[in-house]
Amino acid sequence: MLQILCLALCGLLTCTRGEPRALLRLGMDIMNHEVQSAMNESHILEKMAAEAGKKRPGVKPIKGITDMKVKDVQLPVITLSFTPGAGIFQCVSTGMTITGKSFMGKNMEIIVVFNITATNRILQDEETGLPTFKSEGCEVILVSVKTNLPSNMMPNVINKFLDSTLHKVLPGLMCPAIDAVLVYVNRKWANLNTPIPIGQMGTVKYILTSIPTTTASYIQVDFSPVVQQQEGNAIQLADAGEAPEFPEYCVEGSSQLLLSAAFLTAELALLQKSLDFNIQDTTVGELPPQTTETLSGFIPEVAKAYRKPTPLVTQIRINKPPKVTMKTGKSLLRLRGTLEMFSAQQQGEAPVSLFLLKVHFNLKIQYSVRENRLQMTTSLERLLSLSRKSSSIGTFDEKKLTGFITDFLREAYIPAVNDVLRVGLPLPDFLDMNYNLAELNIVENALVMDLKLD
Ligand SMILES: *[C@@H]1O[C@H](CO)[C@@H](O)[C@H](O)[C@H]1NC(C)=O
Numbered sequence: 001m002l003q004i005l006c007l008a009l010c011g012l013l014t015c016t017r018g019e020p021r022a023l024l025r026l027g028m029d030i031m032n033h034e035v036q037s038a039m040n041e042s043h044i045l046e047k048m049a050a051e052a053g054k055k056r057p058g059v060k061p062i063k064g065i066t067d068m069k070v071k072d073v074q075l076p077v078i079t080l081s082f083t084p085g086a087g088i089f090q091c092v093s094t095g096m097t098i099t100g101k102s103f104m105g106k107n108m109e110i111i112v113v114f115n116i117t118a119t120n121r122i123l124q125d126e127e128t129g130l131p132t133f134k135s136e137g138c139e140v141i142l143v144s145v146k147t148n149l150p151s152n153m154m155p156n157v158i159n160k161f162l163d164s165t166l167h168k169v170l171p172g173l174m175c176p177a178i179d180a181v182l183v184y185v186n187r188k189w190a191n192l193n194t195p196i197p198i199g200q201m202g203t204v205k206y207i208l209t210s211i212p213t214t215t216a217s218y219i220q221v222d223f224s225p226v227v228q229q230q231e232g233n234a235i236q237l238a239d240a241g242e243a244p245e246f247p248e249y250c251v252e253g254s255s256q257l258l259l260s261a262a263f264l265t266a267e268l269a270l271l272q273k274s275l276d277f278n279i280q281d282t283t284v285g286e287l288p289p290q291t292t293e294t295l296s297g298f299i300p301e302v303a304k305a306y307r308k309p310t311p312l313v314t315q316i317r318i319n320k321p322p323k324v325t326m327k328t329g330k331s332l333l334r335l336r337g338t339l340e341m342f343s344a345q346q347q348g349e350a351p352v353s354l355f356l357l358k359v360h361f362n363l364k365i366q367y368s369v370r371e372n373r374l375q376m377t378t379s380l381e382r383l384l385s386l387s388r389k390s391s392s393i394g395t396f397d398e399k400k401l402t403g404f405i406t407d408f409l410r411e412a413y414i415p416a417v418n419d420v421l422r423v424g425l426p427l428p429d430f431l432d433m434n435y436n437l438a439e440l441n442i443v444e445n446a447l448v449m450d451l452k453l454d
């Protein structure tokens with residue numbers, strides 16, 4: 001019974017996972033670069049030449065020509081275009097020079113130029129869940145044939161040659177080349193759904209929401225990322241209301257990554273505990289000494305309780321998950337928790353609580369990328385509210401502490417928060433993407449990174 005309930009519940013959960021929280025748009029710039037570098041890495045040209053040079057059964061030698069060899073294969077020129085609803089149409093234009101000796105002992109050369117075309121359909125691999133390209137409908141189209149054979153020998157010999165060699169053999173020879181290149185492109189997705197750690201606190205996994213879609217100008221990959229605590233609990237992503245969308249300004253053919261505020265909020269939930277601090281330094285930046293004497297200047301009640309200046313210890317506890325919000329050009333981190341001040345006692349004695357305040361404040365976030373991780377640096381935007389929960393020194397007007405607490409947050413607490421954030425948030429690892437060159441823009445409810453190639 002319990003198992004059935006579990007299954008039903010899991011079913012429900014996967015149903016609600018439908019809305020993507022991170023989107024990737026791959027334009028022609030990146031696809032061209034990827035296919036080119038896959039061509040290079042796969043050494044496909046050398047392999048094609050080696051294959052072409054092999055003796056094959058079923059290939060009739062050309063009558064009257066001996067010692068036939070493939071001398072060289074031309075550097076392939078690759079042209080790609082998007083096929084909406086399918087993937088990428090690929091055309092590889094190349095050619096080869098075939099040499100031999102004619103029956104009169106003359107050197108002869110045949111230069112054939114041809115196009116290999118195929119549609120590389122983008123799919124989601126059933127086993128791994130990763131995006132994968134698969135070629136379909138490969139064809140070899142003859143572009144031209146040139147030879148130095150005497151013209152009276154041409155039609156017959158060449159026609160036979162075309163028929164037996166090019167039409168029958170070339171597709172079998174050249175189409176695997178397209179597949180071989182795709183193997184290299186596909187390999188570069190392999191790390192995409194591997195959990196990436198955020199310090200010791202947990203991991204993020206970029207899981208595809210659905211099969212990638214293709215339009216006339218890009219391939220879009222939607223992600224439903226999984227943010228998991230070290231202990232194994234997944235953090236539920238808040239309902240963002242509307243699905244995030246790319247802004248209109250995006251240039252045709254360019255590539256972008258969009259990370260929703262809801263997703264960044266879930267990632268920061270992993271760091272909530274790390275944002276709790278006890279600060280006991282008496283000298284902090286430009287602040288006056290953190291002692292009961294300084295505090296007395298704001299709350300006279302403190303002076304009555306402490307005649308001698310006693311160092312303060314400040315304890316900040318964040319008791320609600322941090323929340324990231326974004327409006328065009330501006331992103332805030334909302335923190336809610338408590339701030340408790342203690343007077344440090346003599347050695348061996350526990351500090352004594354002076355008062356406990358509920359605090360609520362906003363930090364302004366600046367985003368950047370370092371070592372392929374999203375970096376956040378914060379500064380205090382505003383202390384939103386301050387209310388007294390308890391006090392051992394009697395009632396006082398906590399509003400008088402606004403300036404003191406604001407300075408304290410700015411000088412002592414926020415540098416500590418920035419140290420925690422330095423861990424950086426992982427970005428999807430695909431196609432060897434180098435995010436360090438990306439341009440970042442804050443739009444409504446999302447961060448958009450314009451991806452640039454090296
Ligand atoms: C592929 O190799 C060619 C020739 O060596 C080079 O010019 C080109 O930059 C390389 N392309 C990529 C994407 O690695």
Ligand SMILES: *[C@@H]1O[C@H](CO)[C@@H](O)[C@H](O)[C@H]1NC(C)=O
Pocket residue numbers: 079091093114115141142143
């Ligand atoms: C071969 O490919 C090139 C480059 O895409 C194209 O310009 C040309 O028209 C193609 N030729 C044939 C015969 O398909």
